[in-house]
Amino acid sequence: RVKTKWAATRPKFPATELALHNFDTSYGIQLRDLWPSIRVAMLCEQKYGALINSFSSVPNAIKDLEAQGCKDFISIDCSRNEVHQPSQDYTTSHRDSTELEPASLQPSISPDIKCLVFPQGDISRFKPARPDSSGILGYYLLDAASVLPVLALDVQPGHTVLDLCAAPGGKTLALLQTHSVNYLWVNDLSGSRTMRLHRTLQSYLPKEFLDESKIHITSTDGRHLGITEEKSFDRVLVDVPCTTDRHSAMVEENNIFKRSRTKERQKLPLLQTQLLLAGIQATRRGGYVVYSTCSLSQLQNECVVQQAISLAQQELGITVQVQDLRWFAERFSDTFHFAPQLNVGELVLPHLCANFGPIYMCKLHRMN
């Protein structure tokens, strides 16, 4: 009875306020003097990118965007620095103890994915995408930094790819722009979000492309696919549910910092680790997994990766090595602000002049 009364009289803080309080406490320590400016950026309007849909025949889609001042950040940043330092694999958590990976194993950057952005400091908004004569839309608006995990995945012709947590489908669309995927399995636990994914694919792909033999869509718990689809895919994208920091700081609806969702939020690192482990298990020997979040949280990013690596070894006998993505971050540093050295992975930090992210990504190589 006393507890009910206490609960009823407990002050109701908006979830956005609870989120910011949580961030101030944890990110103040984690990011130190970087945090105040990241906080300001996260509370300002986010910048988008226009992912060009090569399945659409809208005339002059790219030219029209270029005429407004936009540029494809992928081709620009890649031509700026054609020759990059060799990437590295490393089994320990610290970068200093790494060994160089042979040059032949260096990933490439898909020239087929095009994402146009307004220049640094330009906060113009994109117009809604137009359809072509078949109703297929010319571009998809998304946080341009969320294309980076797809680029890091480095899909090659003929690959089988699993997108483990795929809805609403922004990264799925980016994966398809490579025109390299031989078979794509797209999954999301949420039925309603999977329906949204269906609608996205219908708006962006010709009907004949939505063939079961090319794109398989399921709505199941991704944690089970590790066992049922063991060693099946060349590439696996594990874009996990997270605290979605920017959304949590700004939007009350569906906010994971609501008191009623406290337990769900606290269990996120466990769920994320289990999903990454399933992704590792579903990858073929020699294949790659990219883990990504849209959170700044070290607990949901680096700690999850390190925990999954040791569990994969101890419980499944699978050895995975972390790929060094520093060269990758350097290539895109004209467009995005990356966090200074992390132990594993790369993190795009929101910045007032380039207000993308947060997006964390880490690439793993399955060795056996």
Ligand code: SAM
């Ligand atoms: N990759 C998506 C994109 O680019 O549009 C965004 C994915 S969102 C960050 C995370 C997704 O994970 C949510 O759609 C959520 O429904 C889904 N999810 C949550 N738990 C899951 C689970 N156990 N298995 C598979 N998907 C899950």
